[in-house]
Amino acid sequence: MTHRMKHVIIGASGQVGGYLFKELATRHESVVGTSWTHTAPGLRSLNMEDEKAVIQLLDGEHPHVVWIPAALPDVDRCEREPDVSYRLNVQAPGRVAELAAQRGAKVVFFSTDYVFDGENGPYSEGDEVHPLQVYGRHKAEIENFLLSSVPRSVIIRPAWIYSQDANPRNFVYRVVQQLKQGAVVKAVTDQWNTPTPSDGLGKMAWQAVVDDFVGILHVVGPERLSRYELTVRIARKFGFSAEQVEPVTTEAFHLEAQRPLNGGLITAYRDYRMEPGRDFSPVF
Numbered sequence: 549m550t551h552r553m554k555h556v557i558i559g560a561s562g563q564v565g566g567y568l569f570k571e572l573a574t575r576h577e578s579v580v581g582t583s584w585t586h587t588a589p590g591l592r593s594l595n596m597e598d599e600k601a602v603i604q605l606l607d608g609e610h611p612h613v614v615w616i617p618a619a620l621p622d623v624d625r626c627e628r629e630p631d632v633s634y635r636l637n638v639q640a641p642g643r644v645a646e647l648a649a650q651r652g653a654k655v656v657f658f659s660t661d662y663v664f665d666g667e668n669g670p671y672s673e674g675d676e677v678h679p680l681q682v683y684g685r686h687k688a689e690i691e692n693f694l695l696s697s698v699p700r701s702v703i704i705r706p707a708w709i710y711s712q713d714a715n716p717r718n719f720v721y722r723v724v725q726q727l728k729q730g731a732v733v734k735a736v737t738d739q740w741n742t743p744t745p746s747d748g749l750g751k752m753a754w755q756a757v758v759d760d761f762v763g764i765l766h767v768v769g770p771e772r773l774s775r776y777e778l779t780v781r782i783a784r785k786f787g788f789s790a791e792q793v794e795p796v797t798t799e800a801f802h803l804e805a806q807r808p809l810n811g812g813l814i815t816a817y818r819d820y821r822m823e824p825g826r827d828f829s830p831v832f
């Protein structure tokens with residue numbers, strides 16, 4: 549696949565969509581991004597559940613690539629409102645993907661490490677999924693749909709995305725803001741994962757398109773850490789004491805949806821393994 553393509557990002561107002569938009573714009577690709585409830589200048593308004601509007605967008609833009617980070621990633625809300633989760637995590641993105649593929653576009657979909665149960669992580673692309681909650685079950689369902697019905701699609705699974713951005717959606721920023729206010733930050737010692745730097749995610753996702761990668765791809769940072777360890781690293785890096793981070797367990801939060809604990813992802817495909825400095829700028 550040659551460079552200089554036309555791209556549509558469904559959900560460019562979100563965290564991942566915003567990073568993708570930045571990555572493609574830096575590469576001087578032609579990008580149209582959409583937003584729904586968080587309107588922003590430069591983004592086109594689109595409800596992905598409105599099939600007519602989706603068709604109009606695709607037929608107007610003729611994209612080579614349709615990126616779908618749009619989702620309902622609020623895990624506890626999905627547990628409370630499984631019907632809404634099904635609509636936004638399975639039906640709507642599935643239909644968008646189908647419509648895009650019918651028009652010859654490559655589909656890049658974003659899934660999650662929550663398709664695994666965290667009994668025995670980290671997991672690689674070939675490992676069998678076993679989700680613990682509604683959100684993970686719905687993501688696993690759409691993955692299967694894409695693999696069987698949307699040819700040439702790529703399914704990218706990141707985990708615990710972070711960045712250098714001053715944006716409340718960014719975990720690092722949130723922690724630093726709390727520490728600056730003198731607050732004690734509670735962080736769980738029993739959830740383990742492989743945090744994903746946003747710049748590395750953008751780079752590897754782009755590479756997957758250039759390579760015409762097909763199937764499931766784990767895109768994560770090189771280290772596996774507990775949330776507590778990650779938070780302590782952030783505190784130290786930004787000049788705060790580790791004492792300001794309080795170790796707690798997941799149980800203490802009484803969350804509605806179960807979390808994978810011993811989780812994290814491994815990338816079986818060597819070319820997509822991130823190296824600090826080369827593929828991303830370390831934040832902590």
Ligand SMILES: NC(=O)c1ccc[n+]([C@@H]2O[C@H](COP(=O)([O-])OP(=O)(O)OC[C@H]3O[C@@H](n4cnc5c(N)ncnc54)[C@H](OP(=O)(O)O)[C@@H]3O)[C@@H](O)[C@H]2O)c1
Pocket residue numbers: 558559560561562563564565582583584585586587594595596597617618619620621636658659660661705706707708709710717
């Ligand atoms: N963030 C992470 O750490 C992480 C980790 C693993 C996997 N992922 C995966 O990455 C994907 C994106 O996550 P994120 O963190 O970027 O989520 P996010 O910040 O909540 O963004 C979700 C996006 O979906 C859009 N959207 C929701 N409902 C829509 C609708 N009906 N029509 C059109 N657009 C709609 C939102 O638009 P508006 O906001 O404008 O309504 C927003 O742009 C998800 O599939 C998630 O599973 C994320």
